[in-house]
Amino acid sequence: MKKFISRTAAFIAAAAIMLSATVSCSESESDKRAKKDTNLAGGDVDENVSLNLDQMPYGAEYQKLLPEDYDTPLGVDRDPRYVSDAEAAKLADYFYAISAKDTAYLEKALHPDFLKYVLETTGSESAQDFLEKEYELIKQYTGSDFTFTFVLVDGIMKNTDVTGMEAYDARLxxxxxxxxxxxxxxLMVNCTYSKPNDGGSYSLQMRLGEYVTLCVYTIDGEPYVVF
Structure with missing residues (x-):
């Protein structure tokens, strides 16, 4: 993983290796532009295979969850058959918290005990200190100040593959x-971001050279981001 990922979860480097063997990423619009083959199905669909949407892998359907439709600070593009509105919203909370340095949204995105653990293991004095550090680490890749504008969930671990989750389970x-x-x-996540006084839209995944791997765990009926 890149530096800012290892900052928040150094142990995930090993999990990322396992995930690379078990996760294939679906093709998003950004990936089409980059001309990358990231089909979760692992290749072309045979003409005899059923194209019933319910039987299709991640990425066969995409739907935007917009702030005006749900209480989210950012829009999220994902396959709604695999990522619920509530789960998508927590991803939006997390990335918004980093670029806005807003502790209230970080506290919404993370389970309170997990947040406490993150602060302890990263040597952060407070949630604000943690966000400041995360922002500066990501800034090394964006090359300037940035504001996240949209979240794209481009892939998900197959439900039958559990090995790659063991490191996350242990951390939780x-x-x-x-x-x-x-x-x-x-989830394999990308974000678009903007720069000050710049009308362009940029891809975090393109700057990092890889997706951000985040987990969403539902604890006591509530989804939370785990990394």
């Missing part, structure tokens, strides 16, 4: 012992 267990988890998923 340390942070929230015996958490009542009813669902979990690893």
């Amino acid at each position: 267990e340390k942070a929230v012992p015996n958490a009542n988890v009813s669902d979990k998923k690893a």
Whole structure:
């Protein structure tokens, strides 16, 4: 993982290696422009394969969750069959918190015990200190100040592949012992961002050279971001 990812979750480097063997990413509009083959199905669909949407892999359908439709600070593009409105909203909260340096949204995105654990393990004096550090680390890749404008979930770990989740499970267990988890998923996330006095839109994934891998765990019925 890139530096700012390892800052928030150094142990995830090993998980990322496992995930690379178990996760294929679906093709988003940004990826089409980059001419990358990231089809979760792993190649062309045979003409005899059913094209029923319910049987199609991640990325067969995309839908935008917009701030005016749901209480989110950013829009999120994702396959709604795999990523719910509530899960998408937590991703929006997380990325907005970083670029706006807004602790209220960080507290919405993370389970309170997990947030406490993150602050302890990253040596952050406060949630504000953590966000300031994250912002500066990402800025090394954007090359300037930035504001996240949109979140794109371009891939998801297959439900049958659980090995790559073990590192995340272990981290969550340390942070929230015996958490009542009813669902979990690893997501391959990209963000668009803008720069000050610049009308352009830029891709974080293109700057990093890889997706940001984030998990969403549903704990006591509420989704939270885990990294």
